Amino acid sequence: MTVSPxxxxxxxxxxxxxxxxxxxxxxxxxxxxxxxxxYDEAFSVMLSRLSVEEILFHTAxxxxxxxxxxxxxxWMNGFGSAPLAARGLSIVAGIAxxxxxxxxxxxxxxxxxxxxAGLLLxxxxxxxxxxxxxxxxxxxxxxxxxxxxxxxxWVNKQRTLYLVAYAVLMVAALYTHYFxxxxxxxxxxxxxxxxxxxxxxxxxxxxxxxxxAAVAIAYLPWLPTLFSQLEHRELVGWIVHYPTSVMSLxxxxxxxxxxxxxxxxTDVYAVLLSVLLLLASLHVLRRDSxxxxxxxxxxxxxxxxxxxxxxxxxxxxxxxxxxxxxALLALPLVVAIAADTLPTRALWLAIVGCxxxxxxxxxxxxxxxxxxxxxxxxxxxxxxxQWRTGDALLADRKRSYFSIEYYNATGRPAFLYTRxxxxxxxxxxTTYGTLTLLYQRSDELYVANPQALTRRFKRLWLVNSPxxxxxPYVPLDxxxxxxxxxxxxxxxxxxxxxx
Numbered sequence: 001m002t003v004s005p006x007x008x009x010x011x012x013x014x015x016x017x018x019x020x021x022x023x024x025x026x027x028x029x030x031x032x033x034x035x036x037x038x039y040d041e042a043f044s045v046m047l048s049r050l051s052v053e054e055i056l057f058h059t060a061x062x063x064x065x066x067x068x069x070x071x072x073x074x075w076m077n078g079f080g081s082a083p084l085a086a087r088g089l090s091i092v093a094g095i096a097x098x099x100x101x102x103x104x105x106x107x108x109x110x111x112x113x114x115x116x117a118g119l120l121l122x123x124x125x126x127x128x129x130x131x132x133x134x135x136x137x138x139x140x141x142x143x144x145x146x147x148x149x150x151x152x153x154w155v156n157k158q159r160t161l162y163l164v165a166y167a168v169l170m171v172a173a174l175y176t177h178y179f180x181x182x183x184x185x186x187x188x189x190x191x192x193x194x195x196x197x198x199x200x201x202x203x204x205x206x207x208x209x210x211x212x213a214a215v216a217i218a219y220l221p222w223l224p225t226l227f228s229q230l231e232h233r234e235l236v237g238w239i240v241h242y243p244t245s246v247m248s249l250x251x252x253x254x255x256x257x258x259x260x261x262x263x264x265x266t267d268v269y270a271v272l273l274s275v276l277l278l279l280a281s282l283h284v285l286r287r288d289s290x291x292x293x294x295x296x297x298x299x300x301x302x303x304x305x306x307x308x309x310x311x312x313x314x315x316x317x318x319x320x321x322x323x324x325x326x327a328l329l330a331l332p333l334v335v336a337i338a339a340d341t342l343p344t345r346a347l348w349l350a351i352v353g354c355x356x357x358x359x360x361x362x363x364x365x366x367x368x369x370x371x372x373x374x375x376x377x378x379x380x381x382x383x384x385x386q387w388r389t390g391d392a393l394l395a396d397r398k399r400s401y402f403s404i405e406y407y408n409a410t411g412r413p414a415f416l417y418t419r420x421x422x423x424x425x426x427x428x429x430t431t432y433g434t435l436t437l438l439y440q441r442s443d444e445l446y447v448a449n450p451q452a453l454t455r456r457f458k459r460l461w462l463v464n465s466p467x468x469x470x471x472p473y474v475p476l477d478x479x480x481x482x483x484x485x486x487x488x489x490x491x492x493x494x495x496x497x498x499x
Contacts, residue, residue: 013111017102020118024098027123028091028131031366033083036374041134042402043434045081048072060225061426061436063235067175068136083373090138094131097142097329098122104149105333107156108294113340116351120332125361126256130325136176141326143173144183148301151187155194155202155292167211171218178226179323182305184215186327190300194293202292235433239320244313249306250274252321256328257354258361273357277331280338287341295337302330373407375490376400376463380407382485383461383492390458394450396474397464398435404463414463415447417474422446451478454497462493 037045047058048069055073059066072089079085098121106114121127130137147169154162173180191203202208229235247267254270255261263269281299288295305327313319321328332354339350371378383393384407393414395401401416408414420430422442431439438445447453453460460479464471467489479495 010111013115016115017099017118020102020115020122021095021099024095024118024122025091027362028094028128031368032087032091032132033372034368034370034374035132036376037083037086037134037403037406039399039402039434041086042406043437044069044072044134045076045086045406046402046437048076049081058436060228061432062434063229063232064136064177065175065222065226067172068139068177071139072134086134087132090131090133090135093138093142094127097127097138097145100142100146100149101329101333104145104152105336107149107152108290108298108333109337109340113337116339117333117336120336120351120354120358121329123355123358123362124256124329124332125259125358125365126321126325126328128362129259129365130322135322137322137325140173140177140180141329143169143176144180144301144326145329147173147183148187148297152292152294152297155191155196155297160207163207163211167214167218170215174215174219175222177323179305179309179326182308182324183301183326184212185308186300186304187297189304190297193296193300197291232429232432234429239317242317242320244310244317244319247271248313248319249310252306252324252328253277253331255321256331257357259365260361277334280334283338283341284334298330298333298337302327302334370488375465375488376403377407378487379463379485379490379492380404380409383463384409386494388459391461392453392457392459393461393463394447394453394474395463397470397472399470400463400465401438402434413441413445415453416445417448417450417472418446419448420446450474450476454478458497460495460497462495464491464493465489466491 047055050058050073052070052073055069056066059069072086075089076086079088098118101121102114102118105117127141130141147166150162150166150169153159154166170180170184173183188203191205191208192201194202196202196205247270250267250270250273251261253274254266257273260266261270281303284295285299306324309319309324335350335354339347342350387410391410391412393404393408393410393412394417395404395414396417398416398418401414404414416438420435420442421428422439423431424440424443425431426436426439428439431442435442450460450462459482460476462474462476464474476495478498480498481493482496483494485492485494
């Protein structure tokens with residue numbers, strides 16, 4: 001694989017790398033505080049505000065491992081839990097991912113390919129999307145792409161230190177999200193398909209088996225919790241509403257580059273993009289003459305997790321784009337390495353075309369026109385300002401409760417309107433999942449009859465989004481409406497107790 005001489009000076013590459021990282025930071029910070037802290041994000045913040053012991057306890061009753069919440073706990077201890085601060089952990093992880101991806105591409109291909117990969121990843125819409133969310137996906141992406149980088153260094157240089165680093169990163173990733181197991185599978189596939197300098201299948205290496213045994217041993221303490229979580233499959237029952245089809249893969253790739261699946265002829269564009277990605281992958285594979293076959297490593301990391309989940313989801317729904325985010329991060333690298341082997345004119349045509357697609361997607365992604373924090377933050381700011389002693393706050397459903405609580409600065413926790421029976425023992429199935437944070441106070445917080453609150457409070461704020469799907473009817477007999485705050489589709493209705 002030959003490289004143009006003008007890309008050889010290290011100083012120029014370092015300068016371009018700094019520029020790309022600065023652009024990555026700028027685009028990930030842009031409008032980072034604008035979207036509302038939504039349900040999952042608010043849950044992350046609420047959970048991570050607790051002590052380490054409480055985080056471990058409640059995480060065991062949810063559906064994910066605990067590492068992200070533990071890291072976020074210490075992050076918020078230092079930086080606070082305001083929207084930018086809370087999302088800052090993912091922003092930093094997203095920027096770091098661009099840097100590591102450039103290092104990986106430099107090892108797999110060339111300096112020029114590394115610069116191109118960094119440029120494409122800097123503006124990769126799905127990477128920016130999850131770099132602005134208080135969830136574990138950006139951190140998982142950083143851990144796994146760094147693990148792949150360490151794996152390649154071990155394959156290429158056969159130094160034990162790199163394999164140790166790989167094992168540590170894989171343990172961290174598995175304690176961050178269970179789908180990290182798919183990356184481990186992809187790495188096994190890669191090593192099973194390639195041979196070392198002596199012609200031996202790399203997956204048969206004793207050091208490799210020892211490293212994986214160490215990863216398994218390090219994960220043993222969490223296995224009982226994992227098995228316990230598997231008993232509560234109802235917590236992921238919502239995935240059945242996202243059935244897998246033949247178009248799932250093309251739509252995933254299209255959305256990764258554009259964050260938009262609602263335009264006319266989307267499926268046609270998605271299929272065309274998928275064909276181009278397939279051709280790029282085959283081109284990378286065909287032009288790979290390096291020992292260790294780095295193209296196989298990259299393509300396994302990118303496509304094995306996606307394809308495995310797609311196949312499994314035919315029988316058991318699991319196919320959710322954000323769960324596969326870590327694998328989709330490799331798409332810009334595939335495009336960059338493929339373009340790097342093209343003639344100059346074709347190279348720039350491919351890169352400019354890809355950038356235009358990404359920038360179009362970012363235009364759509366950043367088209368938000370509301371106030372910082374969205375409608376709910378605006379409404380809750382006014383509720384906080386107008387709050388009086390003797391007021392009560394009521395959320396109309398679980399889906400909005402944690403977001404309302406995130407913006408609640410009244411000093412009194414919100415009540416939750418629900419037909420779920422209170423259970424402070426934690427034995428009922430309804431005490432698992434996100435409601436694990438509430439069940440110990442469920443006798444106090446759960447309200448099935450808002451009329452009963454008239455005996456304890458003078459005024460009641462009901463915060464809801466009446467136009468949202470599944471918005472319940474809240475019976476408010478015994479309360480008299482006296483005011484309302486409306487911002488878009490979100491409202492806070494103020495009621496007074498009679499007399």
